[in-house]
Amino acid sequence: MAAKELVVLGGGLAGSEAAWQAANRGIPVRLHEMRPGKMTPAHKTPQLAELVCSNSLRSDRLENAAGLLKEEMRQAGSLILAMADHHRVPAGSALAVDREIFSREITRALESHPLISIVREEVTELPSNGVAIVATGPLTSELLANAIREITGRESLYFYDAISPIVEGTSLNPERIFPASRYDKGDDDYLNCPLNEEEYSVFHRELVSARTVSLHEFEKEIHFEGCLPIEVIAKRGRNTMAFGPMKPVGLEDPRTGERPFAVVQLRREDREGTMYNLVGFQTKLTYGEQLRVFRLIPGLEQAVFLRYGSAHRNTFINSPRLLQRTLQLRGRENLFFAGQIVGVEGYVESAAMGLMAGIHAARWVRGLPLLDPPAVTAHGTLLRYISAANPRHFQPMNVNYGLFADLDRKVRDRKSRHAAIASRALHSWKLWLQELEGAEAVP
Numbered sequence: 001m002a003a004k005e006l007v008v009l010g011g012g013l014a015g016s017e018a019a020w021q022a023a024n025r026g027i028p029v030r031l032h033e034m035r036p037g038k039m040t041p042a043h044k045t046p047q048l049a050e051l052v053c054s055n056s057l058r059s060d061r062l063e064n065a066a067g068l069l070k071e072e073m074r075q076a077g078s079l080i081l082a083m084a085d086h087h088r089v090p091a092g093s094a095l096a097v098d099r100e101i102f103s104r105e106i107t108r109a110l111e112s113h114p115l116i117s118i119v120r121e122e123v124t125e126l127p128s129n130g131v132a133i134v135a136t137g138p139l140t141s142e143l144l145a146n147a148i149r150e151i152t153g154r155e156s157l158y159f160y161d162a163i164s165p166i167v168e169g170t171s172l173n174p175e176r177i178f179p180a181s182r183y184d185k186g187d188d189d190y191l192n193c194p195l196n197e198e199e200y201s202v203f204h205r206e207l208v209s210a211r212t213v214s215l216h217e218f219e220k221e222i223h224f225e226g227c228l229p230i231e232v233i234a235k236r237g238r239n240t241m242a243f244g245p246m247k248p249v250g251l252e253d254p255r256t257g258e259r260p261f262a263v264v265q266l267r268r269e270d271r272e273g274t275m276y277n278l279v280g281f282q283t284k285l286t287y288g289e290q291l292r293v294f295r296l297i298p299g300l301e302q303a304v305f306l307r308y309g310s311a312h313r314n315t316f317i318n319s320p321r322l323l324q325r326t327l328q329l330r331g332r333e334n335l336f337f338a339g340q341i342v343g344v345e346g347y348v349e350s351a352a353m354g355l356m357a358g359i360h361a362a363r364w365v366r367g368l369p370l371l372d373p374p375a376v377t378a379h380g381t382l383l384r385y386i387s388a389a390n391p392r393h394f395q396p397m398n399v400n401y402g403l404f405a406d407l408d409r410k411v412r413d414r415k416s417r418h419a420a421i422a423s424r425a426l427h428s429w430k431l432w433l434q435e436l437e438g439a440e441a442v443p
Contacts, residue, residue, distance in 0.1 A: 004027075004028075004130065004131065004365050005027075005028045005029070005030055005130065006022050006027050006028070006029050006030070006130075006131050006132070006133070006361055006362065006365055007029075007030050007032070007127050007130060007131070007132040007133070008022075008029055008030070008031045008032065008132070008133045008135060008358075009032050009123050009126075009132065009133065009134050009135060009136050009144070010032070010033065010134070010135035010136035010137055010140075010339065011031055011032070011033030011035070011048040011049070011110075011118070012048070012049060012050070012135065012136075012137045012339060012350070013049050013080055013339065013347055013350045013351040013354060014135040014137065014338040014339025014340070014350045014351055014353055014354030014357070015031060015033070015048075015133070015135035015136075015137075015338070015339065015354060016031075016048050016049040016079065016080065016106055016110060016351075016354065017078060017079055017080050017351045017352075017354035017355045017358060018133050018135055018338055018354040018355070018357045018358035018361070019031045019110060019113075019116055019358065020078075020079040020109075020110065020113070020116075020358065021076075021077075021354075021355055021358030021359050021362065022358040022359075022361055022362040022365075023113050023115040023116045024077065025358075025359070025362040025363075025366075025440060026115070026362075027115065027361075027362045027365050027366070028115050028116075028117075029115060029116045029117070030117050030119060031048075031110065031116055031117070031118045031119065032118075032119045032121065032123050033048060033118065033119070033120060034120070034121060034122035034123070034141060035120070036120070037120060037121060037122065038122045038141065040139040040141075040312075041139065041310070041312040041313075042139060042163065042310070042312045043139075045100075045103065046120075047100075047103035047104055047106075047107045048103060048106055048107040048110055048118075049080065049083075049102070049103050049106040049107070050099070050103045051097070051099045051102065051103065051347065052163060053161070053163045053164070053227070053282070053347075054163070054164060054267075054277060054347075055089070055096050055097055055098070055099045055102075055267070055269050055277060056091060056094050056095070056096040056267060056277075057070065057084055057094070057095040057096065057097070057347050057348050058094055058095070058346065058347075058348065059093055059094055059095075060093060060094060060095040061093050062418075062419065062422040063415055063418045063419060063422075064418075065378060065398075065399045065400045065401045065403075065404075065418075066346070066348055066398070066399055067422075068378045068399075068421075068422045068425055068426070069348050069349065069352055069378040069379070069382075069399045070095065070348055071422075071426065072352075072377060072378050072379055072425070072426070072429045073348070073351065073352055073355060075426075075429060075430065075433060076355060076359075076433060078351065078355055079106060079109060079110075080106070080348075080351040080354075081351075083097075083102055083105050083106050083109070084097050084102060086105070087101045087102045087105065089268050089269075089270060089271050090187060090189040090268060091189050091190075091267055091268065092181040092182070092185050092187070092189045092190065093181075093185045094267075096267060096268070098269075098270045098271050099269065099270075100270070122141060122143070122144075123144055124141070124143035124144055124147065125144075125147050126144075126147050126148065126151055126335065127335075129334075130334065131334045131335075131336075131361055131364055131365050132334070132335055132336070132361075133336040133337070133338055133354075133357045133358070133361050134148065134335065134336070134337045134338070134341065135337070135338040135339040135341070135354055135357065136339075136341060137339050137340050137341060137350070138161065138313075138314030138315055138316060138340040138341060139312065139313075139314065139315070140315050140341060145315055148317065151329070151332070151335075152317060152322050152329070156315050156316065156317055156318075157315075157316055157317070157318055157343075157394070157395075158313055158314060158315050158316070159223055159224050159314055159316075159395075159396070160223055160284075160311050160312070160313060160314065161223075161224060161227055161282075161311070161312060161314045162227065162228075162229045162282035162283055162284055162309060162310065162311045162312075163282055163307075163309055163310055163312075164277050164278050164279070164280070164281045164282050164283070164309050165277075165278050165281060165283070165290060165294065165305055165307060165308050165309045166269055166275050166276065166277050166278075166305070166306045166307040167266070167275070167276050167278065167300065167303040167304060167305055167306060168274065168275065168276075168303070168304040168305075168306055169273050169274045169275060169276055170274070170304075171302055171303050171304035172191065172266070172276070172299055172300065172303060173298075173299045173300070173301055173302065174299075176193065176194075176298040176299035176301075177191050177192060177193050177266075177298075177299035178191075178192050178194070178253060178254050178255070179191055179192070180192055180251055180252075180254075182249070182250035182251055183250035189267070189268065190265045190266060190267055190279070191265070191266040191276060191299075192251055192253075192260075192263050192264070192265055192266075193263065193264040193265075193266065193297050193298050193299040193300060194248070194251075194253045194260030194261075194262075194263050194298060195246070195260060195261055195262045195263065195264070195297070195298060196260065196261050197261040199261075199296075199298060200241075200242065200246075200261050200262045201238075202296060203293070203296050203297065204234055204238055204241065206292075206293050206296060207230065207231050207234045207293050208231065208234050208235050210231065210285050210286075210289040210292070210293050211285065211286050211288075211289050212229075212231060212284040212285055212286065212289075213284050213285075213286055213310075213311060224314075224345055224395070224396050226345055226346075226398055227282055227345070228282065229282050229283050229284045229309075229311065230245065230280065230281045230282060230283050231283060231284065231285060233245065241262065242261065242262045244280070245279065245280025245281065246262040246263055246264055246280075247262070247263070248260045248261065248262055248263045251263055264278060264279075264281070264297050264300075265278075265279040265280070266278060266279065267279050275306055278294070278309075281294070281309065282309060283309035283310075283311075284309070284310075284311040285309065287305075287308045290305065290308050290309060291305060314340065314396075315341065316340060316341050316342065316343045316396055317337065317341060317342065317343070318343075318391050318394055319337070319342045319343045319386040319387060319389075319394065320386065320387060320388060320389045320390065320391040320394055321391040322337075323337060323342060323386065323387055324387060325372060325383050325384065325387040325388075326360050326370045326372065326383075327342065327353065327356060327357045327360060327383070328360070328364075333364070334364065336357045336360060336361050336364075337357070338350075338353045338354045338356070338357035338358075339351075339353055339354055340396065342386050343386050343389075343394060343395070343396050343397065344382055344386060344396060344397060344398075344399075345396035345397055345398050346398050346399070348399070349382060349397075349398060349399055352378070352379055352382065352399075353382070353386075355379075356373070356379055356383065359436070363439075363440070368439065368440070369439075371432070371435060371436055371439060373428075373429065373432050374425075374428040374429070374431075374432055375405060376404065376405055376421075376424050376425055376428050377425045377426075377428050377429045377432070378399055378425055378429075379429070381399065381403045381404050381405075382397075382399055382403070384403075385397055385403055401417075401418050401421055404421050404425075407420055407421065407424070
């Protein structure tokens, strides 16, 4: 008998990964994506898995929890990680991609999968029967968000997220910029704009007084701490930026042989180096103010802005109140949630939740018991956070080693402790994948 169909709502990173995982387990998938018929405030293309905030998937080293999460995804056959690895661009120890090729090839892979059909239209109601995954992301359309609120019986939480500007490579001033990676990790993958103390003071003064895009009066402004607009950081104190996104530690200006007072780093957006992202410069400044203020940065005096930074509303549900550890909605187990809407933050975390939802939903369709990943793994740690955090103070979270369970022995050195946590996680993850594979082979 043919397997029942799985419906996936949303063609972002989580929805794309969920569809891939389920289809590769023999489940027919109907993937709904409203773009290009209806666009979001942040997306620019009709491609699936479009990256809108940055082209970086963060660190690829196991000493960083994001690197561990990516390695677990690779071992589970992640489409997102396979495409990211294949279309990466130089970025030191980080995994960054050519975003246009990345999303185009993911779209092509999903369109060509024999068990995946893609429907390009807005969904305004949740499926009333069958098995479905809601992976509509932080920019869920208003009508569907209302439908989610109706079924959950609670208001969604929200915060404001912001994206960084992109400048044209040929418009940069090479006489003021030097290439280098912090602490010489990797090749000279970043361009660095050094500021002395006087230049930094001028930049700070103009930034904190610049005009920002106005919000609606009824909207309370809540920012995710890991993605604060640069002007919000600047308003917290004169030197806050110099200890944050503009920290010069690990960099030396070859012209002076000294460490600058502050540095703005530019990361390559494409393989050819024709576009560069201002790292950590998420912003809500008006376009005119971005042009005026950011051109005060040495090397950007004549910068051509290919994309200005912007702010948009990100919606997520109160997962500790609403979701089981398996990402199923309490009281309606045929409905799964995945991606940033569950309260994880970041590209990789969103895709990882899509991976888990795809695996669980595929087993649910087949009538098989759901197998939780071990709590000591990166995936298990995130699932524990979103299902068991304090619901009164729940906020989106990146994966980090502070979330992991303690080791059974004391390891004082931070780097060694992280290495031990990663080793334990990968061992447990490998055993879980073997158990999963064996269980799925049962007719």
